[in-house]
Amino acid sequence: xxxxxxxxxxxxxxxxxxxxxxxxxxxxxxxxxxxxxxxxxxxxxxxxxxxxxxxxxxxxxxxxxxxxxxxxxxxxxxxxxxxxxxxxxxxxxxxxxxxxxxxxxxxxxxxxxxxxxxxxxxxxxxxxxxxxxxxxxxxxxxxxxxxxxxxxxxxxxxxxxxxxxxxxxxxxxxxxxxxxxxxxxxxxxxxxxxxxxxxxxxxxxxxxxxxxxxxxxxxxxxxxxxxxxxxxxxxxxxxxxxxxxxxxxxxxxxxxxxxxxxxxxxxxxxxxxxxxxxxxxxxxxxxxxxxxxxxxxxxxxxxxxxxxxxxxx
Numbered sequence: 001x002x003x004x005x006x007x008x009x010x011x012x013x014x015x016x017x018x019x020x021x022x023x024x025x026x027x028x029x030x031x032x033x034x035x036x037x038x039x040x041x042x043x044x045x046x047x048x049x050x051x052x053x054x055x056x057x058x059x060x061x062x063x064x065x066x067x068x069x070x071x072x073x074x075x076x077x078x079x080x081x082x083x084x085x086x087x088x089x090x091x092x093x094x095x096x097x098x099x100x101x102x103x104x105x106x107x108x109x110x111x112x113x114x115x116x117x118x119x120x121x122x123x124x125x126x127x128x129x130x131x132x133x134x135x136x137x138x139x140x141x142x143x144x145x146x147x148x149x150x151x152x153x154x155x156x157x158x159x160x161x162x163x164x165x166x167x168x169x170x171x172x173x174x175x176x177x178x179x180x181x182x183x184x185x186x187x188x189x190x191x192x193x194x195x196x197x198x199x200x201x202x203x204x205x206x207x208x209x210x211x212x213x214x215x216x217x218x219x220x221x222x223x224x225x226x227x228x229x230x231x232x233x234x235x236x237x238x239x240x241x242x243x244x245x246x247x248x249x250x251x252x253x254x255x256x257x258x259x260x261x262x263x264x265x266x267x268x269x270x271x272x273x274x275x276x277x278x279x280x281x282x283x284x285x286x287x288x289x290x291x292x293x294x295x296x297x298x299x300x301x302x303x304x305x306x307x308x309x310x311x312x313x
Contacts, residue, residue: 015063015091015117015265017295022061023115023267024291024304030054030113031269031289034098035280038111038272046271050097050113051077062088068123069094069224079128092123094228096201098271111198112277114268116231122261124230124253126223133243134226136204136217142239147252151182151218152189158216166190172203172214172275179219186218194275202274204229205292208238214275230258232266235294236301264296286310 033053037046063084144157175195270277
């Protein structure tokens with residue numbers, strides 16, 4: 001095989017920046033599909049609609065992808081399914097068609113349609129449905145925190161790096177009964193709690209954004225979402241630590257354990273509003289979305305505002 005033929009196969013290439021804007025069209029379509037079901041009282045319909053939209057639009061993306069982390073209990077976008085046009089870079093995907101439960105009676109914030117893409121074999125094989133403890137921080141804080149240390153010590157370390165008082169540190173915590181003691185511990189340490197009502201993916205990524213009101217994310221959540229968040233944070237200069245129970249022992253994994261390789265992409269579109277993105281909005285004759293697109297090489301961050309015609313049928 002000649003050098004030109006080898007390069008054309010994409011056999012040694014992972015995802016590149018040109019793929020990112022193709023993927024954002026996929027998350028936009030999924031978010032719009034999910035958004036049509038928000039507040040309508042039919043639990044699960046939004047995720048189903050988003051999954052089908054994501055699956056359909058992925059078919060035209062120029063890549064040879066494999067779903068490494070996908071939707072559980074569905075006939076499409078399952079772990080091991082091929083994704084993409086069948087030509088272009090070889091890569092693995094971790095995706096969610098609607099992180100966070102869409103409430104049957106209202107618009108629950110923090111719901112995203114998201115895709116992380118990395119080189120083949122670069123994504124951690126997260127156990128389906130597993131919960132892990134998480135600690136996510138922004139740039140400069142990864143080296144001073146340790147998920148195995150007492151909460152107060154980590155919060156004081158974060159405050160020192162940010163040059164703020166610990167009373168000004170804001171901690172994002174998923175609003176679940178299992179986090180009651182965690183919330184008390186954070187407040188006892190002198191920090192403030194910001195409860196996340198939907199999923200924790202948006203909160204985990206928001207800690208690395210300059211305009212975010214969240215300094216750190218703590219608590220337990222899905223292992224699959226941890227891998228997706230790690231992909232975004234690795235591009236944004238943040239850090240994620242998770243503690244997972246394997247073979248009867250606790251094991252700590254870091255960002256580089258969850259997502260390896262040099263070529264990493266992350267795209268997400270807001271379904272409902274969050275600390276990271278606005279949700280889908282319907283106006284007279286048009287639909288608007290807000291997305292974030294990040295890549296590791298070159299290190300770029302784009303906020304994409306899209307508007308499209310909305311036809312009444």
